[in-house]
Every structure is written in structure tokens, then in C-alpha cells.
Amino acid sequence: MELFIQMGHNMQALALEHLEEFDGGTIIISPMNILPNKVKGYATRVHKKKGKVLVDPQLYYPRQYQKKLSQYAYWPKSDITSLEMGQFDTVVEELSKLNNEVEAEAFLLPSLTAKKIDDLWNKIQKIIIESAKKYAPDMKYIHTISLSSDVLNDESQIERVIEYVEEWDVEGVYIVCEHPERYYLVDRPLWVSNIMSLVAGIKRQRKMTIVGYASHQLLCMALAKCDAIASGNFLNLRWFQPEHFETIDDKQPSRRAVWYYCPQALSEYKIPFLDIAKRMDLLDRIEPPVTMKNKYSEMLFNGSLPSSTGFGEKEAFRHYLYCLHKQCQNSVLETYAETKNLHVLMLETAEQLLSGLGKKGIKGQDRDFTEILDVNRAAISAFDMAYHFPLSQEWNDL
Numbered sequence: 001m002e003l004f005i006q007m008g009h010n011m012q013a014l015a016l017e018h019l020e021e022f023d024g025g026t027i028i029i030s031p032m033n034i035l036p037n038k039v040k041g042y043a044t045r046v047h048k049k050k051g052k053v054l055v056d057p058q059l060y061y062p063r064q065y066q067k068k069l070s071q072y073a074y075w076p077k078s079d080i081t082s083l084e085m086g087q088f089d090t091v092v093e094e095l096s097k098l099n100n101e102v103e104a105e106a107f108l109l110p111s112l113t114a115k116k117i118d119d120l121w122n123k124i125q126k127i128i129i130e131s132a133k134k135y136a137p138d139m140k141y142i143h144t145i146s147l148s149s150d151v152l153n154d155e156s157q158i159e160r161v162i163e164y165v166e167e168w169d170v171e172g173v174y175i176v177c178e179h180p181e182r183y184y185l186v187d188r189p190l191w192v193s194n195i196m197s198l199v200a201g202i203k204r205q206r207k208m209t210i211v212g213y214a215s216h217q218l219l220c221m222a223l224a225k226c227d228a229i230a231s232g233n234f235l236n237l238r239w240f241q242p243e244h245f246e247t248i249d250d251k252q253p254s255r256r257a258v259w260y261y262c263p264q265a266l267s268e269y270k271i272p273f274l275d276i277a278k279r280m281d282l283l284d285r286i287e288p289p290v291t292m293k294n295k296y297s298e299m300l301f302n303g304s305l306p307s308s309t310g311f312g313e314k315e316a317f318r319h320y321l322y323c324l325h326k327q328c329q330n331s332v333l334e335t336y337a338e339t340k341n342l343h344v345l346m347l348e349t350a351e352q353l354l355s356g357l358g359k360k361g362i363k364g365q366d367r368d369f370t371e372i373l374d375v376n377r378a379a380i381s382a383f384d385m386a387y388h389f390p391l392s393q394e395w396n397d398l
Contacts, residue, residue: 192376
């Protein structure tokens with residue numbers, strides 16, 4: 001499974017560095033965070049680093065006021081009702097020009113966030129795909145499936161999505177999913193297992209799957225043979241939030257803590273907790289394993305007090321994406337059974353480590369994975385019951 005870079009605020013330099021670090025990769029451009037007259041130049045820089053480009057149309061909530069997106073020619077300026085009924089021609093035509101301009105790897109087609117999956121929804125998706133054939137006949141199509149949290153809680157609607165996708169003439173899908181509540185890490189096993197089922201059902205149709213706005217909690221998508229998850233620096237790129245796509249003019253600048261991601265614990269820690277871990281001689285437990293050591297976080301483990309090392313937001317984000325990239329690379333093994341065992345073992349390893357650290361008071365607060373271990377474990381079990389046999393048979397063909 002690959003890690004794609006989900007672009008957002010303050011991501012341009014980071015993404016280019018990441019491409020250099022891994023000798024290429026794919027970035028998903030966020031029109032909301034780059035001006036229309038700058039997008040071509042940036043795409044050129046990405047291509048020079050052996051990078052591939054996709055453009056996320058971000059048409060998830062067209063009724064919300066979006067100051068930056070409305071600067072793009074494709075963004076609908078009026079009559080959202082007819083757009084909701086499937087009149088996408090103008091949007092798709094302008095998007096096809098933008099995709100051409102940036103020499104996109106494939107055409108990420110727009111779609112609105114679905115609150116209900118029914119024949120009307122499917123009809124509109126097919127209209128969008130037909131429109132793409134008209135305006136960009138020579139491109140590969142990856143269609144967006146944007147789902148509200150209500151849809152994701154309903155297994156029958158997920159099955160319906162899989163059935164409908166079988167009718168679509170596209171190379172792949174780009175899945176984005178609202179979280180059920182205001183939490184970064186999702187505490188509902190059904191939410192996780194339903195996304196896994198959605199991915200596996202579509203992969204079995206031999207279509208590519210990308211899960212966008214993802215965090216390390218979704219590393220288990222590898223068990224569904226997902227092609228890529230996409231993630232970024234701030235939480236709004238690792239967690240699909242409706243309010244992220246709305247411009248609120250009087251936003252107060254927030255004071256943000258710096259978080260260090262401990263990959264083997266699947267948890268993030270504020271730096272003062274690393275200081276106390278050092279005091280108790282536990283810092284080596286939080287240090288990345290050899291395969292994930294990197295120049296961005298090595299300063300934390302060189303003998304100084306972590307809070308005095310200058311490890312800031314910039315390093316924290318680069319470290320997070322470096323580790324996540326490595327975890328994605330190693331997340332799929334030769335067989336389904338081996339891959340399942342790997343993901344179960346990953347949770348067991350994290351559990352032992354978190355238990356030991358927790359007893360000493362070293363916790364990741366709302367980014368601690370302790371409460372999520374059982375969530376992912378249950379999701380993997382439920383998914384395994386449904387998909388163990390077909391995926392074991394088809395693993396190498398997916």
C-alpha cells in the first residue's frame with residue numbers, strides 16, 4: 001500500500017521534500033490551498049521530483065461558502081440545486097482543463113457528499129462519469145465517493161455502493177469518509193470495518209482504491225488490499241471534516257501543541273511527556289524502530305532534554321509522514337493470512353508498549369491509541385469473517 005500526500009495548508013515544501021526522500025510518489029493537490037495561477041508552476045516542480053499529480057476537486061459541500069475554491073473556474077457560482085440533480089457539465093469541462101494544465105496522472109472526478117445511497121445517487125455519479133468521457137476522453141478516471149457518517153454506519157448502504165460501482169466505467173475510486181463524531185481517532189469498529197469492506201468490494205472488481213484524509217488508524221486498509229491512503233500535516237488532512245471546506249472569516253489563530261508520533265505505539269505524544277520519559281529512562285521505548293529512524297526526529301534521542309532540542313511543528317509533520325510512508329510500504333505481505341497476522345501483531349505490540357508507558361503516566365491524551373486498539377481489533381475480526389475466503393483466493397490478483 002502506498003502513502004499519497006494529501007495537500008493542504010503549509011504543505012508545498014513538505015511534499016517536495018517527501019518526494020525527494022522517497023524518490024517519487026503521488027500528491028493530491030488541494031485547490032483550496034493554492035491559487036489558480038500558481039497551480040501549474042507547483043505541479044511542474046512536483047514532476048521534476050519524479051512526483052505524480054492528482055487534483056482533488058473538493059466539491060464535497062458546494063452549498064458552504066468557500067472563498068478560495070470559488071476563485072477556480074470549475075467551482076459552481078450559482079444554481080447548486082441543478083448541480084445536485086446532476087448538471088455537472090460545466091464543472092467537469094473546467095476541471096478537465098485544470099487536470100490537463102497540471103498533467104494529472106488521472107482525472108479525479110468530483111462528487112458531493114452522499115447522505116443516502118440510492119438509484120438517484122448512482123444516476124448522478126454515472127452522469128458525472130459520462131461528462132468526463134465527453135470532455136477528457138483520453139484520461140483515466142478515478143471517481144470520488146464521499147460518504148457521510150450516517151451512510152458509513154449502515155452496512156446495507158455500503159453494499160449498495162459496491163454494487164453501483166460495478167456499473168461504473170472508471171479505473172478507480174477515491175474514498176473520503178466523514179467521522180461519526182468530533183474525534184480524530186474513531187472509536188466505532190463498524191465505521192472502520194465498513195470502510196474496509198467498501199475497499200475490498202471495489203478491489204475485487206479490479207478497480208484502484210485510494211482512501212483520502214486518512215490517519216495511521218487506517219493502516220488496516222492494507223488488509224483490504226487498498227492501493228493507497230492519503231494523509232497530510234494538520235489533522236484536517238488526516239480527518240475528513242465538513243467545516244474544513246467552509247470559509248469562516250473571523251477564525252482566531254490557534255496555539256498548537258507539537259506532537260511526536262511513536263509508530264510502534266500508534267500514538268502521538270506532546271513533547272513534555274517525552275521529557276518525563278527521559279527522566280524515567282523510558283525514552284528509548286518511544287524512539288522509532290531502526291527502519292523508521294529519520295533526520296527529522298533524531299534530535300529528540302541524542303541525549304538532550306527533548307523540549308530543548310528545537311523539535312517543532314515542521315519536524316513533527318515530516319517525521320509523521322516519513323513513518324507513515326514506511327508503515328504503508330510494509331503493510332501488505334505475500335498472503336492474506338500473513339497480512340492479517342501482521343496487523344493483529346501490530347496492535348499487540350502497541351498494546352504492550354502503551355500499557356507499560358501508561359503505568360508510568362506517559363500518555364498521548366486524545367491521540368493515545370489505547371482505547372482504539374480494541375476498535376481496530378474488532379473491525380479486523382468482523383472484516384475477516386466476511387472476506388477471509390475470497391481475499392485469500394484472490395490476494396495476488398488484486
